[in-house]
Amino acid sequence: MKRTEDAETALCHMIEAMAPGERLPSERSLCEDLKISRGTLRVFLERLEARKKVWRHVGRGTFAGSRPLETNPGLSVVADTTSPHELLEMRLIFEPKVAQLAALRASRQQISQMWYCAKKTGIVTDSKAYELWDATLHRTIAEAAHNKLLLDVFDAINDVRNNTDWGRLRDMVVSTPARQRQWWMQHEDLVDAIAARNESRAEEAMRKHIESVQLMIQGAARNQLSLMPE
Amino acid sequence: MKRTEDAETALCHMIEAMAPGERLPSERSLCEDLKISRGTLRVFLERLEARKKVWRHVGRGTFAGSRPLETNPGLSVVADTTSPHELLEMRLIFEPKVAQLAALRASRQQISQMWYCAKKTGIVTDSKAYELWDATLHRTIAEAAHNKLLLDVFDAINDVRNNTDWGRLRDMVVSTPARQRQWWMQHEDLVDAIAARNESRAEEAMRKHIESVQLMIQGAARNQLSLMPE
DNA sequence: TATTATACCAATTTATTAATGGTACATTTC
DNA sequence: GAAATGTACCATTAATAAATTGGTATAATA
Incomplete structure (x- = not known):
C-alpha cells in the first residue's frame, strides 16, 4: 500500500518538473523505474489525465500538460x-x-x-x-x-x-x-x-x-x- | 538511325493512347520494350516533356499529360x-x-x-x-x-x-x-x-x-x- | 481488494528496402 | 565525329517491415 502511494507522488513530482508538451518515458520503462506494475501505473496516469496533468495518445506516448489543439489536418x-x-x-x-x-x-x-x-x-x-x-x-x-x-x-x-x-x-x-x-x-x-x-x-x-x-x-x-x- | 526513330514514334503513339495522369512504365523497362538504350529514351522523354506531353518526378515516375497543380503543402x-x-x-x-x-x-x-x-x-x-x-x-x-x-x-x-x-x-x-x-x-x-x-x-x-x-x-x-x- | 504478471490488439513511429528519374563517363557503332 | 549504348552511382520517393506505444482483457498473486 505504502510503496505504491510513494510511487504516485514521485510520478506527480516528476510531471510537475517537466515542461508542458514534453514526453514522458513509456509506460513499460516507467513502471520499471517506479518498481510498480504497469496496471497500477496506468491507474495513476488515468487520474493524472482526468486532472489535465497529462494527455496520452496510442502509438505516440504520454505527454505533460494539457492536450494541444488538434493540428490542422490539411483541409x-x-x-x-x-x-x-x-x-x-x-x-x-x-x-x-x-x-x-x-x-x-x-x-x-x-x-x-x-x-x-x-x-x-x-x-x-x-x-x-x-x-x-x-x-x-x-x-x-x-x-x-x-x-x-x-x-x-x-x-x-x-x-x-x-x-x-x-x-x-x-x-x-x-x-x-x-x-x-x-x-x-x-x-x-x-x-x-x-x-x-x-x-x-x-x-x-x-x-x-x-x-x-x-x-x-x-x-x-x-x-x-x-x-x-x- | 532508322530504328530509333521508329521507337520515338512508337513512344508518341503509346502516350497519346494513354489517359492524362496515367503513369508510364519506368524508363528501365520502357527502353527494354523499345529495344533502345536508356540514354536515347531519355532524350525522347525530354522532348515530350518540353511539349507538355508528359511530366516527370524523381522517385515517382513519368506521367502522361501536363503536370498537375502542386498539391497544398499544408498552409x-x-x-x-x-x-x-x-x-x-x-x-x-x-x-x-x-x-x-x-x-x-x-x-x-x-x-x-x-x-x-x-x-x-x-x-x-x-x-x-x-x-x-x-x-x-x-x-x-x-x-x-x-x-x-x-x-x-x-x-x-x-x-x-x-x-x-x-x-x-x-x-x-x-x-x-x-x-x-x-x-x-x-x-x-x-x-x-x-x-x-x-x-x-x-x-x-x-x-x-x-x-x-x-x-x-x-x-x-x-x-x-x-x-x-x- | 489491491497488485502483479502476461499476452494480445490497434495505432503510430521508425527503420529498411526497393524503385524511380537525374547525371556522369567510358565504350561501341555507324 | 556524331549517335547510341552500357554501366555505375546519386537523391528522391514509395512500399514494406519492424519496433514501440497506449489500450484491454485475463489469470495469478499478495
Whole structure:
C-alpha cells in the first residue's frame, strides 16, 4: 500500500518538473523505474489525465500538460464531412474579394490567359473539359491577386472541391447548352471587368456568378434528394 | 538511325493512347520494350516533356499529360514566406463576412462567450494574455458562422499567424494602454452588433477593426525598418 | 481488494528496402 | 565525329517491415 502511494507522488513530482508538451518515458520503462506494475501505473496516469496533468495518445506516448489543439489536418480530409452548400458559401465569401484585388493587380499576361480560359468554357463540349478550364480561370484570377497566402488558401479550398464526389451534381453544372452559355457569359463579363480595372464591377460579377452556381446546385440537390430512396 | 526513330514514334503513339495522369512504365523497362538504350529514351522523354506531353518526378515516375497543380503543402509551411501585409489582407477579406454570418447564426451561448472574451481583452495586462483572448474571440465568431469548412480555413489562416515570428511586431499591438483601449472598444462594438443580429454593422465593425490593426502594423513595420541595419 | 504478471490488439513511429528519374563517363557503332 | 549504348552511382520517393506505444482483457498473486 505504502510503496505504491510513494510511487504516485514521485510520478506527480516528476510531471510537475517537466515542461508542458514534453514526453514522458513509456509506460513499460516507467513502471520499471517506479518498481510498480504497469496496471497500477496506468491507474495513476488515468487520474493524472482526468486532472489535465497529462494527455496520452496510442502509438505516440504520454505527454505533460494539457492536450494541444488538434493540428490542422490539411483541409482536404474535411472533404468528406463538408457539403456543397458550405463550399459555395465559402467561395462566395472569398472569391468576389479576390476578383476585386485581381482587377487592381493582374498583369496583362494574366488577363489574356483569363480571356483564353473564359473562351474555352464557352466552346468545350464535355463536362470534364469545362471543369478544367473553369478551374484554371478561377485560379488565374486568384494568382492575379498577387498574395501568396491568399493563393494557398484558394488552393486549399479547391482541394476540398476536388476531393469530394458529388459526381452527379457536378455533371449538372453544364447539363444543358443554355447553362453553359450562361456561365460563359458570366465569365466573359467577369474578365471584362478585371481587364477594365473596375474593382467593384469585378467583385459584383464574381458574386453574381457564384450565386448563380449556388442557386443551380441547390435546385439540383433538391431534385436529387426527392428522387433518392434513402 | 532508322530504328530509333521508329521507337520515338512508337513512344508518341503509346502516350497519346494513354489517359492524362496515367503513369508510364519506368524508363528501365520502357527502353527494354523499345529495344533502345536508356540514354536515347531519355532524350525522347525530354522532348515530350518540353511539349507538355508528359511530366516527370524523381522517385515517382513519368506521367502522361501536363503536370498537375502542386498539391497544398499544408498552409503552415508558407508561414516563413508570407508577410504581415499578406496575412492582414487575407483576414480583411475573410473575417468581415464571417462576422456577418455570425450575426445571423450565433447561439446565445456563443454570444455570451464573445462578451466574456471581449471584456478580457480590455482588462488583461500582458501582451500574451491579450493575444490569447483576442484569438479566442475571433475564433468564437468563426465558430458562430456554423460552417465547418469555413472554420477549418480560419484555423489554417490562424496557423500561419501562430507560426510566424514577427515577435517584436506582435508586442506592439498592445504597446500602450490607449491602443489596448482602442482594440477593446472595437471588440465591444463588434460583439454588440452580432448580439443585435445586425449583419451589416457586424461586417463593418470587423472591417474597421482589422483595418485599424493593419494601419498600426504598417506604421510599426515602417518604424522598425528604418531602425534595422539590414 | 489491491497488485502483479502476461499476452494480445490497434495505432503510430521508425527503420529498411526497393524503385524511380537525374547525371556522369567510358565504350561501341555507324 | 556524331549517335547510341552500357554501366555505375546519386537523391528522391514509395512500399514494406519492424519496433514501440497506449489500450484491454485475463489469470495469478499478495
